[in-house]
Amino acid sequence: MSMRRRTTRITVERGRGVFMISVAAELAEMHPQTLRMYEQRGLIEPKRSPKGTRLYSQEDVERLRRIQEMTTELGLNLAGVERVLLLEEQLERATRRMEQLERRSAEMRAEMEAEMEAVRRSLRAEIVPYMDPAGTDIVRARDVTPARRRIRVDREG
């Protein structure tokens, strides 16, 4: 057996609290005390074990890294981070909604066109039998001797 570090991969729901504060802090490259402070400021809300120990989820860690990025790379303070996270959420929702609208509008157009084509076809179908086979024409019933009538079309309202 070599001394090589073994790596393994486990799967956990992204929202499930699994990391205690020391681990989460290490993953987010932050001081544990900083995480406690962020929680007090309402920037993050880790789950708690029955004993009261904070349990951070994968999502929490990602959020922490985003906060880290905003504070250290962009120089925002925490009030700014809070506001930016909120706005980004709104923007994302708006973007998703827009894509959905665009998709739906394209669908609708296709559907409408199909329906229009169907209408054309179906109305035309009511005429075609009278014109086909060759040699048939449409005439007004009142021009016909009553005895010879054979085909009727229902009247509409």
Add this chain to the structure above:
Amino acid sequence: MSMRRRTTRITVERGRGVFMISVAAELAEMHPQTLRMYEQRGLIEPKRSPKGTRLYSQEDVERLRRIQEMTTELGLNLAGVERVLLLEEQLERATRRMEQLERRSAEMRAEMEAEMEAVRRSLRAEIVPYMDPAGTDIVRARDVTPARRRIRVDREG
């Protein structure tokens, strides 16, 4: 003549630089030095007179008040203000675009329906004369005595 202060109202383009720094600062309720600092930080860009004096527009003053609001009421630092202004712009653009999309989609639906109705009507028009006025029916031409035929419909390819 009374000593009462007279007020008057003038109209200026919103983007035109008209206020020198002391006036702009007073209007925005800020220290003039603060405005200079904001400019250095890239948060605002007043016009300049030929002599180099800063000239703030109505828009500039409004932007200053927005910045003021974010820093004093929400506690953002300037990096945060910068970021938030940017995001708000994006969000506004997205919102406007969405409204436009919705409007256009509604228009399109109405147009399509109208067109569909027109198609129905125009195709039906080829039949209607045979069904109206009351008491008329459609029959096959071959059931009619040749001499009594009166109306024909053109065949299509």
Add this chain to the structure above:
DNA sequence: TTGCTCCTCACGTCACGTGAGGTGGC
């Protein structure tokens, strides 16, 4: 006992606002 958790308190650093101080042109 060790190493973690929880908490509160305190201090160093840095950003920001503002005041001082000196210059120049209506």
Add this chain to the structure above:
DNA sequence: TTGCTCCTCACGTCACGTGAGGTGGC
């Protein structure tokens, strides 16, 4: 000359991060 402009520099305040210090349960 007065009062504005321009600029740079410096200081006080405050937010934030982090370390210390004390508690409690595996």
